Amino acid sequence: MPTYGEVVETVVELFRKAETELGDDVIQALRKAYEEEDNEVARMNLEAILRNIEIAKEKRIPICQDTGLPIVFVELGRELCLDFSLVDAIREGVVRATQEVPLRPNAVHPLTRENPGNNIGLYMPQINVDIVEGDRLKITVMPKGAGSENCSALKMLLPSEVNKIKRFVVEVVKNAGGKPCPPIFVGVGIGSTFDGCAKLAKKALLRDVTEMNEFELEILNAINRLGIGAMGLGGKITALAVLVECGHCHTASLPVAVNIQCWANRRASAVLR
Amino acid sequence: MEIKTPISAEIVQKLRVGDIVYITGEMLTARDKAHLRALEWIKSGKKLPVSFNNSVIYHCGPLVKKVGDEWKVISAGPTTSARMNASTKELLKFVDSIVIVGKGGMDIAEELKGKGVYLAYTGGAGALAANAIKRVKDVHWLDLGMPEAIWVLEVEKFGPCIVAIDSHGNSLYDDVKRKVEENFRKLLDEL
Numbered sequence: 001m002p003t004y005g006e007v008v009e010t011v012v013e014l015f016r017k018a019e020t021e022l023g024d025d026v027i028q029a030l031r032k033a034y035e036e037e038d039n040e041v042a043r044m045n046l047e048a049i050l051r052n053i054e055i056a057k058e059k060r061i062p063i064c065q066d067t068g069l070p071i072v073f074v075e076l077g078r079e080l081c082l083d084f085s086l087v088d089a090i091r092e093g094v095v096r097a098t099q100e101v102p103l104r105p106n107a108v109h110p111l112t113r114e115n116p117g118n119n120i121g122l123y124m125p126q127i128n129v130d131i132v133e134g135d136r137l138k139i140t141v142m143p144k145g146a147g148s149e150n151c152s153a154l155k156m157l158l159p160s161e162v163n164k165i166k167r168f169v170v171e172v173v174k175n176a177g178g179k180p181c182p183p184i185f186v187g188v189g190i191g192s193t194f195d196g197c198a199k200l201a202k203k204a205l206l207r208d209v210t211e212m213n214e215f216e217l218e219i220l221n222a223i224n225r226l227g228i229g230a231m232g233l234g235g236k237i238t239a240l241a242v243l244v245e246c247g248h249c250h251t252a253s254l255p256v257a258v259n260i261q262c263w264a265n266r267r268a269s270a271v272l273r
Numbered sequence: 274m275e276i277k278t279p280i281s282a283e284i285v286q287k288l289r290v291g292d293i294v295y296i297t298g299e300m301l302t303a304r305d306k307a308h309l310r311a312l313e314w315i316k317s318g319k320k321l322p323v324s325f326n327n328s329v330i331y332h333c334g335p336l337v338k339k340v341g342d343e344w345k346v347i348s349a350g351p352t353t354s355a356r357m358n359a360s361t362k363e364l365l366k367f368v369d370s371i372v373i374v375g376k377g378g379m380d381i382a383e384e385l386k387g388k389g390v391y392l393a394y395t396g397g398a399g400a401l402a403a404n405a406i407k408r409v410k411d412v413h414w415l416d417l418g419m420p421e422a423i424w425v426l427e428v429e430k431f432g433p434c435i436v437a438i439d440s441h442g443n444s445l446y447d448d449v450k451r452k453v454e455e456n457f458r459k460l461l462d463e464l
Contacts, residue, residue, distance in 0.1 A: 041435060041445075044293070048395035048433065056348075056400035065336040065348040065399040102347065104336040105419055113306075115418040147353045147377070147396065167464040174457050177450065179353050179377040181396035222460055226453050231396055232378055233437065234449045264397045 011093025042235030068143030070125035151176035178232015192247030295432035308360035332375030334420025348399030378446035
């Protein structure tokens with residue numbers, strides 16, 4: 001059985017890893033973009049991005065100064081019996097990661113804007129728990145920056161508007177322009193409920209970004225005909241991947257959420273037994 | 274091209290969209306809250322701890338760490354400049370010459386005419402940017418929080434930055450935006 005201390009340690013190390021190293025799938029997508037792009041300014045930006053990733057990994061420093069909000073996904077095996085508060089352990093891990101990685105203290109009260117300085121607060125870190133089969137505890141951290149999060153959108157479409165989903169996604173990306181640090185990853189949640197589709201959109205971003213189905217590729221190709229380019233200064237690669245997750249919804253609704261993720265799609269996972 | 278601070282109005286006028294520059298000298302970070310407080314102080318006649326006139330303002334909330342008595346910059350890429358659109362328009366009324374560094378672009382081509390340029394630095398490139406920051410010279414308004422304080426940074430060959438809005442009314446973002454809207458209209462039939 002995992003202990004309190006192990007969970008704290010794991011959370012600290014996962015944040016360190018996510019903040020300083022990108023996954024191979026993300027790096028592969030960025031390199032491919034650099035090879036395919038022919039706009040000179042966009043290539044200069046992609047080159048800076050790739051150099052930045054190398055420096056961050058080598059020096060073990062955060063890739064981006066916006067170390068994001070601490071978002072944690074937990075898969076809790078139903079056979080596990082924890083004799084401590086998992087929430088407390090994750091919170092302590094975030095406080096320590098803020099000190100040790102370090103992370104920028106980003107979490108503030110929404111109205112007073114007061115900053116407690118440790119990334120802890122009301123419903124923060126955001127912890128999402130799924131109960132799964134087995135005896136494993138899987139922890140995934142996904143530090144999410146504000147630049148891309150601010151450009152995300154949700155719309156309650158009509159059930160008759162299935163054919164308008166693509167248009168909505170492309171329009172959200174168009175309106176975001178250069179603000180979310182393109183080339184971006186586009187997480188799309190279709191169905192479920194108002195809140196459920198937003199969660200699906202975020203979860204989609206955890207997937208391997210090099211594997212897309214036909215529907216996702218179709219949206220990606222449409223987005224890449226907009227011409228926004230890296231950092232919004234023009235170019236043919238605006239998005240690196242479109243990742244869609246679906247959930248059953250009410251027969252009378254069609255919620256669609258678009259969660260934009262900057263090129264630094266940071267996430268890291270570990271399994272404890 | 275390397276430009277050294279303080280950057281004269283003459284050099285600012287010479288820069289054109291598309292030029293690539295590297296900055297050496299001093300940059301001041303300022304985000305949402307610093308802009309708002311600066312405006313409040315200027316309007317009430319209170320003296321600012323730094324002068325924005327002839328300065329290089331960097332839209333950045335750095336990740337810094339105190340090591341002994343000194344602040345060390347860990348990661349310090351640019352933040353989304355568009356959030357400061359309104360406050361910058363207001364602030365520009367009180368300066369003669371300015372260089373703004375950020376990412377994502379701004380809606381201030383008109384207001385920058387004859388007095389300033391906007392330089393785009395690669396968003397998210399916090400580690401690369403920190404490499405060019407030699408030291409923290411000073412910090413003001415730390416009560417606003419680490420990201421929102423004004424950090425006075427000494428930089429060496431900070432770049433590459435691209436002149437995205439020049440002082441003659443040209444904006445790369447406006448050009449791209451026009452094309453993107455046109456492309457979107459063409460796409461609509463297929464979507």
